Amino acid sequence: GSTIGILGGGQLGRMLSVAASRLGFKSHIFEPSANPPAADVAHRVTTASYEDQDALKAFAETVDVITYEFENIPTSALDLLETLRPIRPGREALRISQDRLIEKAFLADLGLAIAPYADVTDSTSMTAAVEAIGAPSILKTRRFGYDGKGQARLKSAEDAAEALAEMNGAPAVLEGFVNFTCEISVIAARSADGQVSAFDPGQNVHRDGILHTTTVPAKVPAKLQMDAVLMAAKILNALDYVGVMGVEFFVTPQGLIINEIAPRVHNSGHWTQNGCVSCQFEQHIRAVAGWPLGDGQRHSDVVMENLIGNDMDRMPELMADPTCALHLYGKADVKPGRKMAHVNRITKG
Ligand code: ATP
Ligand code: MG
Numbered sequence: 001g002s003t004i005g006i007l008g009g010g011q012l013g014r015m016l017s018v019a020a021s022r023l024g025f026k027s028h029i030f031e032p033s034a035n036p037p038a039a040d041v042a043h044r045v046t047t048a049s050y051e052d053q054d055a056l057k058a059f060a061e062t063v064d065v066i067t068y069e070f071e072n073i074p075t076s077a078l079d080l081l082e083t084l085r086p087i088r089p090g091r092e093a094l095r096i097s098q099d100r101l102i103e104k105a106f107l108a109d110l111g112l113a114i115a116p117y118a119d120v121t122d123s124t125s126m127t128a129a130v131e132a133i134g135a136p137s138i139l140k141t142r143r144f145g146y147d148g149k150g151q152a153r154l155k156s157a158e159d160a161a162e163a164l165a166e167m168n169g170a171p172a173v174l175e176g177f178v179n180f181t182c183e184i185s186v187i188a189a190r191s192a193d194g195q196v197s198a199f200d201p202g203q204n205v206h207r208d209g210i211l212h213t214t215t216v217p218a219k220v221p222a223k224l225q226m227d228a229v230l231m232a233a234k235i236l237n238a239l240d241y242v243g244v245m246g247v248e249f250f251v252t253p254q255g256l257i258i259n260e261i262a263p264r265v266h267n268s269g270h271w272t273q274n275g276c277v278s279c280q281f282e283q284h285i286r287a288v289a290g291w292p293l294g295d296g297q298r299h300s301d302v303v304m305e306n307l308i309g310n311d312m313d314r315m316p317e318l319m320a321d322p323t324c325a326l327h328l329y330g331k332a333d334v335k336p337g338r339k340m341a342h343v344n345r346i347t348k349g
């Protein structure tokens with residue numbers, strides 16, 4: 001049988017491994033830290049650093065195709081891996097999504113609406129950015145941000161110096177604050193032969209910068225849901241993309257604004273595990289393996305809730321609730337802000 005190589009062993013890598021296994025594939029995880037969540041379910045795990053070229057080479061030689069659960073893979077590792085096996089989704093999607101500034105330019109070039117932005121490297125460019133964008137606004141590091149980390153909010157222009165200091169010298173972008181009515185995301189898949197399938201948009205609520213719930217169907221007009229799906233498809237086609245992508249949107253009275261894209265399975269797509277015949281993890285494995293896509297039609301209404309840190313105290317009650325499909329990540333220690341599990345509550349089926 002074929003083996004799927006997965007860079008990253010967190011919960012996304014774990015759920016990709018489960019999906020691969022269900023389709024008869026083996027999975028081999030590459031992960032620097034010991035005992036990652038995916039290690040419990042993968043067929044093989046390599047624990048090594050992305051600097052270790054011998055380990056990367058040995059990993060690649062055991063797999064047929066390489067995919068990943070996170071976008072911040074070091075370039076040197078990708079340069080080696082791509083000489084050995086196909087990397088799906090491809091390098092271009094990674095290059096763009098690793099850097100907010102490049103990502104915004106890419107989306108703007110496609111004619112898609114994004115928030116006004118300006119690049120910031122020092123106090124001179126920060127002053128110019130605040131003049132151009134104004135406040136309220138958000139300063140975000142160009143690279144490595146997730147769960148709202150690496151961001152500083154400006155209530156007024158007076159917050160500029162403090163926000164810049166929070167970047168610790170890292171290059172950043174200043175983004176105009178979008179007064180959104182709600183947030184939605186589209187999880188879309190594209191196969192190697194160019195077939196595109198999008199899941200229904202999910203409506204997302206964040207808490208402290210971390211995704212809290214995703215609800216389907218989203219309570220936004222059908223026309224906007226269709227717009228979101230078409231925008232996502234445009235991005236996948238422009239990149240000749242193979243795999244699953246998450247596209248986050250702000251819904252405003254003037255229409256949709258794209259917040260960001262992620263070239264991988266996405267937390268806001270976890271509802272598909274219990275709302276569709278083929279979930280996002282299966283669609284991703286199908287795509288990277290060169291299979292046709294499965295059926296991503298929604299058959300149930302679902303509310304996905306992340307269980308973060310001490311939310312795990314609610315497990316006894318959730319375990320006893322027959323409307324709740326539980327997905328635990330097997331993480332040993334509970335820490336504040338740590339994603340431990342999620343629950344898909346079927347609200348109508
Ligand atoms: P993720 O874990 O989704 O990758 P991230 O760290 O990349 O998160 P963003 O998605 O940029 O962060 O921002 C997190 C949340 O902060 C958004 O979902 C939204 O609620 C809010 N936010 C971000 N940018 C803006 C903006 N320009 N205007 C208004 N709210 C924003
Ligand atoms: Mg992000």
Ligand code: MG
Nearest residue numbers: 147248259260
């Ligand atoms: Mg986000």
